[in-house]
Amino acid sequence: MANIPHLFFAFLATLLLSNCGTVKITKAPFGKTSDGQAVDIYTLSNPGGMEAKITNYGGIVTQLHVPDNKGKPGDVVLGYDKLASYIEASPYFGCITGRYANRIAKGRFTIEGTEYKLATNNGDNHLHGGDVGLDKKVWTVKEVQGVGRAGIELSYTSPDGEEGYPGNLNCKVTYWLTVQNELEIQYEATTDKATHINLTHHSYFNLAGAGSGDILNHEVEILADKFVPTDAGNIPLGDLASVKGTPFDFLTPHTVGERIGQEDQQLKVGKGYDHNWVINPTGKGLELAARVTEKNSGRVMEVLTDQPGIQFYTGNFLDGSNVGKGGKIYKHRNAFCLETQKFPDSPNNPSYPSSLLEPGQTYRHMCVYRFTTK
Ligand code: BGC
Numbered sequence: 112m113a114n115i116p117h118l119f120f121a122f123l124a125t126l127l128l129s130n131c132g133t134v135k136i137t138k139a140p141f142g143k144t145s146d147g148q149a150v151d152i153y154t155l156s157n158p159g160g161m162e163a164k165i166t167n168y169g170g171i172v173t174q175l176h177v178p179d180n181k182g183k184p185g186d187v188v189l190g191y192d193k194l195a196s197y198i199e200a201s202p203y204f205g206c207i208t209g210r211y212a213n214r215i216a217k218g219r220f221t222i223e224g225t226e227y228k229l230a231t232n233n234g235d236n237h238l239h240g241g242d243v244g245l246d247k248k249v250w251t252v253k254e255v256q257g258v259g260r261a262g263i264e265l266s267y268t269s270p271d272g273e274e275g276y277p278g279n280l281n282c283k284v285t286y287w288l289t290v291q292n293e294l295e296i297q298y299e300a301t302t303d304k305a306t307h308i309n310l311t312h313h314s315y316f317n318l319a320g321a322g323s324g325d326i327l328n329h330e331v332e333i334l335a336d337k338f339v340p341t342d343a344g345n346i347p348l349g350d351l352a353s354v355k356g357t358p359f360d361f362l363t364p365h366t367v368g369e370r371i372g373q374e375d376q377q378l379k380v381g382k383g384y385d386h387n388w389v390i391n392p393t394g395k396g397l398e399l400a401a402r403v404t405e406k407n408s409g410r411v412m413e414v415l416t417d418q419p420g421i422q423f424y425t426g427n428f429l430d431g432s433n434v435g436k437g438g439k440i441y442k443h444r445n446a447f448c449l450e451t452q453k454f455p456d457s458p459n460n461p462s463y464p465s466s467l468l469e470p471g472q473t474y475r476h477m478c479v480y481r482f483t484t485k
Pocket of ligand 1: 450
């Protein structure tokens with residue numbers, strides 16, 4: 112008798128789950144790197160009409176199909192059709208970015224009296240892990256299943272000294288597609304020497320569809336009272352600034368284009384929005400950091416994370432030189448990135464949340480891109 116309620120709930124749970132359907136995974140070859148490593152592409156699809164294509168070269172999300180408010184799917188990320196194009200030149204389309212996403216001033220940091228010199232691949236500064244960052248590595252893949260979700264777990268060990276960073280860094284990044292139209296990314300890393308780490312995901316989104324024009328009419332909310340002002344090399348000045356009374360206040364919704372052309376010193380140095388916002392902590396662990404709405408398609412994307420910052424970049428450096436999927440040309444401000452992360456140059460700013468990872472510790476980071484319509 113005691114087991115009847117239990118059985119009933121188990122039956123109900125199974126029924127509910129089967130109603131939600133499952134997330135499917137398929138795999139196909141995607142070509143070879145110049146040194147002959149075979150690369151695959153995985154397709155994750157759910158019953159809600161979402162489909163993600165992800166390659167183990169750089170963990171790049173090459174396609175992300177999301178339904179609009181009429182149920183019609185559209186690809187909302189910029190990218191290329193072929194692996195060779197990613198290898199040739201990519202402004203970090205859809206990749207896993209690291210070991211340190213964003214910039215480190217002069218490519219230098221000091222840990223316990225030892226100075227480490229990293230590649231300076233962005234003027235005098237270090238950007239997105241250096242010359243050959245995690246975005247250009249072939250990752251090992253394991254397919255994974257969970258309740259109402261399926262995904263791929265990508266692993267890569269960055270050897271001690273790679274791009275100048277100390278420590279053998281074991282990285283694991285899992286992309287999940289859920290039945291609730293979420294792309295969830297879980298990051299984990301361990302090291303055998305103290306090092307700095309800041310991983311992120313670098314999709315260039317256009318919720319009206321990749322290659323459909325600029326994102327100036329997208330409406331943006333960022334739940335942050337403060338942001339990180341920078342110099343013209345995008346290096347933090349140090350102190351955090353209040354968004355109040357500035358074009359950086361997205362506490363209430365504003366379109367990207369509304370204030371981007373204003374006379375503002377920070378918009379000038381960023382050539383538009385290219386800054387890290389300090390997410391208001393509510394203590395929930397996974398915070399809602401940002402919400403973007405595209406009115407014509409009705410697509411809404413929410414970004415949730417446990418990280419302290421989010422880089423909002425409005426594709427200011429896109430200049431039409433990238434011929435993307437289906438021959439579409441990506442021009443100035445044709446996409447935006449929302450990258451959950453620590454603040455830029457944290458290794459040289461002791462007052463920022465620390466990016467130091469020591470042996471015995473585990474770096475963890477969670478990011479959810481959640482899609483709905485209205
Ligand atoms: C940075 C931009 C940079 C872009 C591509 C973004 O994360 O904030 O400054 O141009 O990545 O590298």
